[in-house]
Amino acid sequence: MPVVNKEDKIVIGSEVFVPLISAEKIQERVKELGIQISKDYEGKIPIFIGVLNGAFLFLADLLKNVYVDCEIDFFKLSSYGDEKISSGNVTLIKELNCDVNGRDIIIVEDIVDSGLSIKYIEELFSRYKPAGMKVVSLLVKPESLKYNVKIDYIGFEVPNRFVIGYGLDYAQKFRNLRSIYVLEE
Ligand code: IMP
Ligand code: MG
Numbered sequence: 001m002p003v004v005n006k007e008d009k010i011v012i013g014s015e016v017f018v019p020l021i022s023a024e025k026i027q028e029r030v031k032e033l034g035i036q037i038s039k040d041y042e043g044k045i046p047i048f049i050g051v052l053n054g055a056f057l058f059l060a061d062l063l064k065n066v067y068v069d070c071e072i073d074f075f076k077l078s079s080y081g082d083e084k085i086s087s088g089n090v091t092l093i094k095e096l097n098c099d100v101n102g103r104d105i106i107i108v109e110d111i112v113d114s115g116l117s118i119k120y121i122e123e124l125f126s127r128y129k130p131a132g133m134k135v136v137s138l139l140v141k142p143e144s145l146k147y148n149v150k151i152d153y154i155g156f157e158v159p160n161r162f163v164i165g166y167g168l169d170y171a172q173k174f175r176n177l178r179s180i181y182v183l184e185e
Helices: 023-040 056-063 116-126
Strands: 010-012 015-021 047-052 071-077 092-094 104-112 132-140 153-157 180-183
Touching (some): 047 056, 056 104, 071 116, 104 116, 116 132
Parallel strands (some): 047 071, 047 104
Antiparallel strands (some): 015 180
């Protein structure tokens, strides 16, 4: 279990992570997003496509707040490895199991950093000719965006610093934290 000390800081060697978004704030915002998406998809049956591994908690909490009929599937891209900086390469690890042709799909991401992953996913999925494709990301780092991507639903905008918790990892750890923490400068 990650060590969260009295000041609610996470210390990993010489690196210190401090609270950025509390569990309560996350739940509040996720509920708002779920309600908004439900309104926008009234009468439709969207397929939520979670991008593994990071989006698993967000997708689960989001879906608890969606009240239209929907389906879910998962998709996996290569990760950062154990580094904090993207390699700039994206490869496919797990394909979709569903047929998205003619369907309304909603891609669910944990965080959009450079935008490379989302751009790759959008290009790939558009070949399957969905009826519509939208993106919901819990977090976006606006200062870090390098690719021209449209994020339809955003939970929070965060500074261009490394964050962990609520699905987001550092070398595969800390995904189980309820809040989001940021690397102190
Ligand atoms: P992008 O392709 O540069 O937009 O990066 C997106 C992916 O990188 C996300 O889905 C995350 O898995 C990972 N990522 C980006 N920034 C962070 C971070 O601050 N903490 C943990 N993972 C991150
Ligand atoms: Mg991810």
